[in-house]
Amino acid sequence: MLELQGIPVSPGVAIASALVLDAEGYRIPRCIVPASDVDDEFARLRAAVDLVSEQLEQSRLETTATAGRQTGDIFAAQLQMLHDPRLHSELEKRIGEERQSAAFAVSGVLHNYASALQKLENPFLADRAQDVLDIERQLLTELGAVTRQPLLDLNEPVIVLSRMLTPSETAGLNREFVKGFCTEVGGPGGHTAIVAKGLEIPAVVGIGEFLPVIAGADCVIVDGDRGRLIIDPTDEVLENYRQRAEYRRSLAQRLAQQSQLPATTTDGTRISLNANIEFPHETASCLQRGADGIGLYRTEFLYLSSDEEPSEEDHYEAYAEVIKQMNGRPVVIRTLDLGADKMGHGKRSQQENNPFLGLRSIRLSLRNLDLFRPQLRAVLRAAALGDVRVMFPLITTIAELRQARMLLNLVAEDLKEAGVPYRSDLPVGMMVEVPAAVIMLDHFACEVDFFSIGTNDLAQYTLAVDRSNESVADLYQSSDPAVLRLIQASIDIAAQTQTPISVCGEMSSNPARALLLLGMGVRNLSVPPSALPRVKKAIRNVSIEQCEAIAERVCKLESARDVDLYLLDRLTDLAPELVMQ
Numbered sequence: 253m254l255e256l257q258g259i260p261v262s263p264g265v266a267i268a269s270a271l272v273l274d275a276e277g278y279r280i281p282r283c284i285v286p287a288s289d290v291d292d293e294f295a296r297l298r299a300a301v302d303l304v305s306e307q308l309e310q311s312r313l314e315t316t317a318t319a320g321r322q323t324g325d326i327f328a329a330q331l332q333m334l335h336d337p338r339l340h341s342e343l344e345k346r347i348g349e350e351r352q353s354a355a356f357a358v359s360g361v362l363h364n365y366a367s368a369l370q371k372l373e374n375p376f377l378a379d380r381a382q383d384v385l386d387i388e389r390q391l392l393t394e395l396g397a398v399t400r401q402p403l404l405d406l407n408e409p410v411i412v413l414s415r416m417l418t419p420s421e422t423a424g425l426n427r428e429f430v431k432g433f434c435t436e437v438g439g440p441g442g443h444t445a446i447v448a449k450g451l452e453i454p455a456v457v458g459i460g461e462f463l464p465v466i467a468g469a470d471c472v473i474v475d476g477d478r479g480r481l482i483i484d485p486t487d488e489v490l491e492n493y494r495q496r497a498e499y500r501r502s503l504a505q506r507l508a509q510q511s512q513l514p515a516t517t518t519d520g521t522r523i524s525l526n527a528n529i530e531f532p533h534e535t536a537s538c539l540q541r542g543a544d545g546i547g548l549y550r551t552e553f554l555y556l557s558s559d560e561e562p563s564e565e566d567h568y569e570a571y572a573e574v575i576k577q578m579n580g581r582p583v584v585i586r587t588l589d590l591g592a593d594k595m596g597h598g599k600r601s602q603q604e605n606n607p608f609l610g611l612r613s614i615r616l617s618l619r620n621l622d623l624f625r626p627q628l629r630a631v632l633r634a635a636a637l638g639d640v641r642v643m644f645p646l647i648t649t650i651a652e653l654r655q656a657r658m659l660l661n662l663v664a665e666d667l668k669e670a671g672v673p674y675r676s677d678l679p680v681g682m683m684v685e686v687p688a689a690v691i692m693l694d695h696f697a698c699e700v701d702f703f704s705i706g707t708n709d710l711a712q713y714t715l716a717v718d719r720s721n722e723s724v725a726d727l728y729q730s731s732d733p734a735v736l737r738l739i740q741a742s743i744d745i746a747a748q749t750q751t752p753i754s755v756c757g758e759m760s761s762n763p764a765r766a767l768l769l770l771g772m773g774v775r776n777l778s779v780p781p782s783a784l785p786r787v788k789k790a791i792r793n794v795s796i797e798q799c800e801a802i803a804e805r806v807c808k809l810e811s812a813r814d815v816d817l818y819l820l821d822r823l824t825d826l827a828p829e830l831v832m833q
């Protein structure tokens with residue numbers, strides 16, 4: 253058994269066999285063959301070794317001619333490794349005695365070699381490990397055992413283990429078969445994490461390098477609650493996790509029975525509990541779980557999930573689908589938040605040194621009006637179908653907000669002139685996710701109809717921590733007292749100016765932190781659909797007075813750790829079912 257620790261980003265427990273993708277997304281095969289096929293596997297291995305030998309010799313000759321002997325020797329060394337007698341006796345043992353397929357044996361033996369070299373912590377030998385993996389790749393290719401699109405042709409439940417997954421790759425995961433995933437890189441607030449939560453796939457990111465030591469496994473466990481990846485668990489550990497998974501299932505069933513009850517505290521205060529979505533198809537599960545509305549529709553995923561740039565009609569149809577299903581309930585459409593870790597199409601994406609501080613979100617939209625206008629037209633048109641509000645992301649200056657509003661007005665005039673039906677009194681809001689916006693919030697209040705606090709970015713920009721970087725993940729905490737002060741300031745200004753305010757960042761999906769937000773004065777939360785039942789349960793178990801006492805205590809604490817420990821303690825008292833043992 254091997255246990256690795258990473259960052260928990262999407263809750264739940266998943267148990268299945270591993271689908272290991274290497275850096276280029278190749279699948280590493282795992283296969284035991286019948287005894288009658290063993291000879292064939294030996295023959296396949298010999299043929300593959302011969303072919304790879306020829307290719308390496310060819311590369312050695314060509315490289316020596318063009319780049320000199322020293323460079324050509326890289327391939328000479330690889331050839332030597334390929335013919336190493338120890339390697340062959342290990343391969344023969346695996347195929348002959350353990351009946352592994354040639355590909356599975358190659359993958360297992362060469363990964364073990366590579367990891368042994370890496371463990372020596374000698375830079376020269378670490379480079380040799382790459383050579384070993386290179387030989388493995390070539391042999392597997394010749395054995396026809398690699399597939400370049402492994403995530404597309406799945407037919408059994410798997411847990412994906414990979415160096416990284418982009419938000420759009422994550423969005424494209426086949427939920428029927430991908431039961432969980434773990435990546436070497438990635439931070440707690442990255443959009444890969446957010447999409448995983450949206451898809452309800454247990455996930456752990458930022459584990460650090462672990463793929464070289466894994467060549468597939470029959471059984472792996474992803475513990476998305478505690479951030480663990482367990483490879484080949486013992487029977488005892490497996491049983492323990494099966495029980496946890498069972499507890500989760502029965503809790504989910506119990507909470508599902510309360511899904512249509514209102515999110516009302518014990519003293520009768522009605523909280524508006526809404527859902528965050530990335531795709532229209534999530535609307536059904538929001539309704540099923542009793543969401544009061546859609547508090548954040550991340551429309552940029554329409555771009556990220558298609559190779560073509562969406563047209564005005566594509567936007568309109570997606571919005572109309574959500575609005576119609578929500579049947580009169582409020583829907584907050586956030587305009588494109590592309591850039592940083594959500595890269596758009598070729599011509600829109602550009603290399604930047606600090607993408608989270610660069611041309612992202614509203615800045616990118618305002619510089620690309622051919623991108624922004626069709627979206628605004630579609631929002632205005634779709635708004636005629638229900639209770640729709642529009643919201644601009646990452647607003648930092650008043651000028652940006654005015655520019656965005658002006659463009660919205662111009663687009664509305666175009667629609668009017670063309671006689672296209674649209675909603676003329678569309679409420680306009682802004683996300684509060686940059687400290688500069690909080691500082692100037694009283695001015696913004698005169699220019700918008702509502703605020704929504706994006707704690708994911710607010711934490712990132714307050715604490716100067718890249719939300720998707722695993723190296724600084726410990727610093728990335730929305731419960732940091734500095735972040736809490738900015739949230740409190742925003743709530744206070746919203747109250748003074750009578751501007752409705754909600755919190756749609758991930759902070760509100762944590763039941764303990766949600767209670768803190770209620771105590772700080774928030775009455776409107778928006779959370780991923782998967783978090784609706786737990787957050788509603790927490791709300792229905794407490795009074796506002798209890799929440800205010802929590803907030804009063806928390807504002808005296810000095811670190812995120814102290815805050816979270818205290819909040820966990822309170823949640824254990826107030827809603828013990830929600831605290832997993």
Ligand code: PEP
Pocket residue numbers: 446548550589685705706707708709710756757758
């Ligand atoms: C946020 O920043 O809190 C937010 C909700 O927006 P996103 O996570 O999409 O950046």
Ligand code: MG
Pocket residue numbers: 645685706708709
């Ligand atoms: Mg944001």
